[in-house]
Amino acid sequence: MTDNEADVALMERIRAGDREAFRELVERYQRVVIHLIHRAVGDAWEAEDLAQRVFVQVYRSAHRYRPTAKFTTWLFTIVHHTVLNEQRRRRRRATESLDALQQSDPAADRAGWQPADPRAADPAQAAAEQELQEQLGIVLRELPPQQRTAVILCRFEGRSYAEIAAVLGCSVPAVKSLLHRARVTLLQRLKPFLPGGV
Amino acid sequence: MNCPEIDRYFDARLDAQLPAAADRAFEAHLTGCAACRHRWETYAGTWALLGRHVAPEPSVGFVARTVRRLESPAPAPVFWPLWRWAVLAVLVAALGGGGWHVGHHWRQNRLAMTYAAIHNHDDLEDYDVIATLDVLEGDNAL
Numbered sequence: 001m002t003d004n005e006a007d008v009a010l011m012e013r014i015r016a017g018d019r020e021a022f023r024e025l026v027e028r029y030q031r032v033v034i035h036l037i038h039r040a041v042g043d044a045w046e047a048e049d050l051a052q053r054v055f056v057q058v059y060r061s062a063h064r065y066r067p068t069a070k071f072t073t074w075l076f077t078i079v080h081h082t083v084l085n086e087q088r089r090r091r092r093r094a095t096e097s098l099d100a101l102q103q104s105d106p107a108a109d110r111a112g113w114q115p116a117d118p119r120a121a122d123p124a125q126a127a128a129e130q131e132l133q134e135q136l137g138i139v140l141r142e143l144p145p146q147q148r149t150a151v152i153l154c155r156f157e158g159r160s161y162a163e164i165a166a167v168l169g170c171s172v173p174a175v176k177s178l179l180h181r182a183r184v185t186l187l188q189r190l191k192p193f194l195p196g197g198v
Numbered sequence: 199m200n201c202p203e204i205d206r207y208f209d210a211r212l213d214a215q216l217p218a219a220a221d222r223a224f225e226a227h228l229t230g231c232a233a234c235r236h237r238w239e240t241y242a243g244t245w246a247l248l249g250r251h252v253a254p255e256p257s258v259g260f261v262a263r264t265v266r267r268l269e270s271p272a273p274a275p276v277f278w279p280l281w282r283w284a285v286l287a288v289l290v291a292a293l294g295g296g297g298w299h300v301g302h303h304w305r306q307n308r309l310a311m312t313y314a315a316i317h318n319h320d321d322l323e324d325y326d327v328i329a330t331l332d333v334l335e336g337d338n339a340l
Binding site: 019022023026027030031034035038039044047048051052055056059060132133136137139140151154155156161176179180183186187190191193194 | 208209212213240241243244245247248249250251252253254255256257260261263264265267268270272
């Protein structure tokens, strides 16, 4: 049984209201969904909250799932739209309240921050690694949403152009163009972090 | 493959989409051209660097918490704020009113032209004129 066939079988059980099948599905995809969302929003707790919303959405929409497409394509489409909706909601709140904007800034600064590993042999190296992680997170989050999703699915999940196109609802040439534009931005922003980079 | 065209192959090569022959030509050009090799290494280097980004692992109990979340009621449908409904109502009223106004004028003009045509027609019998006016006024009271 292929991975997709197993997913389809799980979805059929979920459609019948089988909670155990839902648990299995969450076990199976928790890591990839949290990683996808975290790379888009930057905050670990928020990523988990949104990931839970994604899975609940999968459960509630199971009757609408048709196994004509790969399950992961359907799942990633839900992830992409959940993140977009959340960011729209945040923007609306930010424009409605300056206070909210000011409160969200420290979170954005903190986003992607991870404490230095105290076991690290070289504190300077640990600090450099932490700064790199912070910068990578910021660069990813600052990409336009379509480019960001294309980059995350391509670079971190190894998805094909066709699957990324299906998730984003665009053509394969459009995906290539999104990736190219994102890579040009990454080049400009990350060059200083390359060994010997300026 | 030469210097001006090699950049066009960067993305395909990064995604392992370059056909074998093109890949060999690409590699051969880089071997002999330090400037292109530097550009390629920088381009590929930033893509590789991005791959070092670390995302957190799911916290303990994530699955159980997610299953429990199924018990929470579905979110209430999102309602439009009141001011949006007000704007929509004004737009509908304006469009509807405008449409009625234009239609009303058109009907009035048509009736006036019909009256004029009937009164100028000398050979019409009186009862024809009266019958026609009755019909017109019944349908299109001024």
